[in-house]
Amino acid sequence: MIAPNRYAEWLSQLVQMPSVNPTQAGPHSGPPGEGYLAAHLVEWFKQFGAEVHVEDVHPGRPNVYGLWRGQTDRWIAVDVHIDTVGVEQMNDDRFSGRIANGRVYGRGAVDTKASLGVILALLEAMHQHDLTPQANLLIAATVDEENGAQSAPIFARWLRRQQIPLSQLIIAEPTLCCPVYGHKGGIRFEFTVTGQASHSSTPQLGQNAVTAAAHLVLALDQEDQRIQALPPHPELGTSTMTVTIIHGGTGSNVVPDSCQIYAGWRSVPGDDVAEITARIQALAEHSCPLPVSMTVLGSIEPFYQSPDTAWLRQLAEWSGFKPTIAPYATNAWAHSGQPYECVVLGPGSIDQAHRAEEWVEISELEKLARIYTHWWGL
Ligand SMILES: [Zn+2]
Structure with a gap:
């Protein structure tokens, strides 16, 4: 139902909207912060039929939450951070969003606008084809991750305040779509x-x-x-x-x-x-x-969830990878000890993140789309 290039087109558009974390801003980073991208997400989410909530984390730098009602009482969610690291040491592809060689290039291409590009392509298709996800779906586009993930508890607290009975949460980060269930x-x-x-x-x-x-x-x-x-x-x-x-x-x-x-x-x-x-x-x-x-x-906090659950076995089957642990930390830390399951998963390799040249394989975007299609029950 989705042309393969649609994921790359969405991602390319996102890369062209600078959202460098202000702690890493420099002369080449464009207007610093996530405000510009967040404002567009509010519009896109509304256009695709979401109930939208906006929570200011820092002045002009809000988390954007989109809610799509499903066919059951269950709730599933994705936390995808929309800030990127700095660009000062990068080449001309900083914000080009160039699509070439089966890849999309530029800051954030792999970390972690790749997941957001796939999500937007799927939401767009759901809206066009009038599809409803099985569970209620929450997409949390969050700010200020590339600053030691210190803002991660803000989304966790919002979930509790809204009394959303979440059952499954994916933290979007480049894992080659392998499910990650623990880190220090x-x-x-x-x-x-x-x-x-x-x-x-x-x-x-x-x-x-x-x-x-x-x-x-x-x-x-x-x-x-x-x-x-x-x-x-x-x-x-x-x-x-x-x-x-x-x-x-x-x-x-x-x-x-x-x-x-x-x-x-x-x-x-x-x-x-x-x-x-x-x-x-x-x-x-x-x-x-x-x-x-x-x-x-x-x-x-350290993050650890048991790999021995039905959902982890499903994610392993859909991704083709045995679940594993990661050497780096993510926003998952703020969800330790909560009553829902939490897994880190996203397209592309962490090896391409934060580098002078950043890119993601388009085949990785398609792989994530297949996993989400299963998970969302489309
Ligand atoms: Zn990241």
Whole structure:
């Protein structure tokens, strides 16, 4: 019922509407933010017969929710983020939406406007052919994912406020259409060690913040070794702790008075954020010979759902892939412990995401369309 090129045409149009996350905006990113694309989605959703709700997440950057009534009381949903990463390091295909070589090119082509393009082509066809999905269908076009997925709980809270009795949710991300049922969470820490500056010829008059911070770095590394020796989660493995950035010093002949360290804890089910935060705070104060302050920059929960369900078996059959876990985190983290099933699934490979050249195979769009057609009962 849909010409194969229709998916690519929709995707091409979406890529041509810049929606760079403002945290990654630069001179080439066009009008930053998702507002322009969100406004078009409101119109398209209405045109295709949806009841539309708009929820401002940041000023001018709303989540757009489209609801299509089905033939049963069941509810199914897709969360598809509409922001993209930055484009400054990209070639001329930034927002070209070029269709060539069986691919669609440009920022967001694979991450993750591909899923949205397929959804719009299907909604358009449903409207043209007067088709009703089996279950009630909710499409959540969400903003601000490429910023550590910190806005993910906003859609989860909206679902609860609306009292929508959801049974199945797909988080759209490039998985080659393989169903993903788990990934680690994370906690990001920033530490500032405070010393005292002096001429490096008289170091006894200063307090060296970099040397003190080195003690903390080694303590965090020991903590990593400790947690990696704990019994692992059967599929997600153990938690890890990694120091990622160290900044300090003002001149080659000055005793440094300040040093910043960034570190990330990758968490598995059972990790308690408050407990870990208290533990790392104590470790920092104990290991560092100078005053140290610690800030939690952000945290997300690990995501895990049993692969042994009827829906996962169906998705495996429709996709041709055995369900698996992912090394990266997604919006799925905000749906842990909810009464509905949640799976990450979308066309194209994560290997093509966030790169100087981004593209998706049109055959992947067609594969997703087949999976959604089964799932929506069209
Ligand atoms: Zn994404």
